[in-house]
Amino acid sequence: MFGAERFCLVRGTAEGGTELNAFDNALLDAGIGDLNLIKVSSIIPPGCRREESLPKFPKGAFVPVVCVAHLGKVPGDTVAAALAVGIGPEGFGVVMEAKAARGSEAEELAREMVKEAFKVRDLKLTKLWALSAEHRVKRTGCALVACVYW
Numbered sequence: 001m002f003g004a005e006r007f008c009l010v011r012g013t014a015e016g017g018t019e020l021n022a023f024d025n026a027l028l029d030a031g032i033g034d035l036n037l038i039k040v041s042s043i044i045p046p047g048c049r050r051e052e053s054l055p056k057f058p059k060g061a062f063v064p065v066v067c068v069a070h071l072g073k074v075p076g077d078t079v080a081a082a083l084a085v086g087i088g089p090e091g092f093g094v095v096m097e098a099k100a101a102r103g104s105e106a107e108e109l110a111r112e113m114v115k116e117a118f119k120v121r122d123l124k125l126t127k128l129w130a131l132s133a134e135h136r137v138k139r140t141g142c143a144l145v146a147c148v149y150w
Contacts, residue, residue: 004064004149007044008051009083011133011145019071022142026069026133032146040064040149042117044085044093050129054148068097069144070106072137082106082132083145086114088123095147103132103143 012030016022027033035057057063072079080103087093096113100106107130118125133143 002064003045004048006049006051007085007147007149008054009085009129009131009145009147010054011081011131011143013133013135013141013143015138015141017140019073019140019142022071022140023069023144026135026142026144030144030146032063032065032148034059036060036062037067037146038062038064040066042066042095042097044087044095044147046091048091048093048149050085055150057150064149065146066095066097067144067146068099069142070099071140071142072135073140075137075139077137078102078134079137079141079143080106080132080134081143081145082110082130083147084110084114084128084130085147086118086125087127088118089126092123094118094121097145103134107132
């Protein structure tokens with residue numbers, strides 16, 4: 001069984017000729033575009049520590065992530081995505097994703113979802129972080145945030 005020991009929050013924004021290209025370019029901007037991203041659910045295992053930067057992964061490495069992306073195709077619109085991470089006293093954590101028109105709105109939504117997740121689990125929330133990405137669309141744009149595990 002795989003158990004992550006560390007995680008890092010990253011963000012990226014970009015334009016592209018298509019939605020998929022905008023997403024790929026935002027992944028590159030976030031520093032994770034040359035990795036095989038394995039989507040995982042929003043649980044941080046006990047003892048997993050937050051890092052401020054990513055290690056140097058080899059190109060093509062299989063890396064677990066929680067990722068949220070907000071794509072837009074209307075010039076002038078703003079797209080935003082956010083993740084919030086909550087940790088309890090035993091080190092167990094929850095990650096929640098949100099999308100909105102502004103980064104601050106997306107962060108607030110994600111924070112509130114983390115608080116609710118802890119409440120329904122009857123756990124005390126001791127640490128709470130949030131990170132957002134915001135992008136003004138020119139043609140086809142993407143804002144994304146990811147929680148990368150290793």
